[in-house]
Amino acid sequence: KTVNTKRVIQYFASIAAVGGGGKKDTSKGTLEDQIIQANPALEAFGNAKTVRNDNSSRFGKFIRIHFGTSGKLSSADIETYLLEKSRVTFQLKAERNYHIFYQILSNQKPELLDMLLITNNPYDYSYISQGEVTVASINDSEELMATDSAFDVLGFTPDEKMGVYKLTGAIMHYGNMKFKQKQREEQAEPDGTEAADKSAYLMGLNSADLIKGLCHPRVKVGNEYVTKGQSVDQVYYALGALA
Structure with a gap:
């Protein structure tokens, strides 16, 4: 299904490009290029080995392509559904997480490893x-x-692109955050703060605020906010939900 969809889009784009159709923008690719290049970006963050x-695409997508009166492409939009979020934190033995993590760790762009404070060892x-x-x-x-390259064609600014990579790197560090139970209490506390x-x-937050939000979240009770203590299991559950 994924490959067939890709082929159909490539066909529409190539037909529309004949005769110079398609909107031009010097800062990014043509409309036809953008429609085609949406695939690598979506697959990186939504496809995985099963x-x-x-x-295998682990989400659903509905692609709507609009044609002008001359038969040329005029615009397109994509709606996504039901990403398999659990895969971010858990995979079966014969499966793999989303491709983007391993792409970054491939060391093809070493500057990414430095920026994300990660090694190239998954x-x-x-x-x-x-x-x-x-x-x-x-x-x-x-x-x-x-x-x-797809990000560039789609018109992402350098800052937007780096923001996407940074959030992806932050998720990898989430999995290394450790918590322990306070003595004689059910309250969780950090067991080291390096990963946090x-x-x-990478998220542009204060580390203490992140830890406080996980271990002592504020919840609304009636019209007031109160601070709630979290057990170790509850903190790990919240961390997985955040990822």
């Missing part, structure tokens, strides 16, 4: 190493370049 399929990050970390039919280095410091930095 038992039966190395490039086993250093528990959220992405519970199943497979490589796929024989996928070259993560090449796919990273395709994803990065890194993830907070």
Whole structure:
């Protein structure tokens, strides 16, 4: 389904491009290019290896393509549905997390590793190493370049693109955050702050505020807000939900 959809879109785009159709913008690709390049970006963040399929889309999408009176493409929009969120924090042995994590760790763009404060070893990050970390039919280095190029064609600014990468890196650090139970209490407290410091930095937050939000969240009771204590299990659950 994923590949067939891609082929149909490529066909429409190539037909529409004949004769110079399509809106031009010097700061980004043509409309036809943008429609085609939406695929690498969506697949990086929404596709993963499953038992039966190395490039399975783990979300639904509805693509609407609009044509002008001359038969040329005039616009397109994509609606997404039901991303398999649980895969971000858990994978079966024969499966893999979303492609984007392994693309970044491929070391094709070493500056990303430095910016995200990560190594190129997926086993250093528990959220992405519970199943497979490589796929024989996928070259993560090449796919990273395709994803990065797709962002440019789609009109992402450098800051927007870096923001996407930083949030992705923060998720990897989430999985390394550790908490322990306070003595004689059910209250959780951080067991080291290195991973929290890194993830907070990437999100533009204060590390202490992040930890406080996880261990002592504010909840609304009636018309007032109260601070609620969290057990270790509750904190890990909240961390997974945040990821």
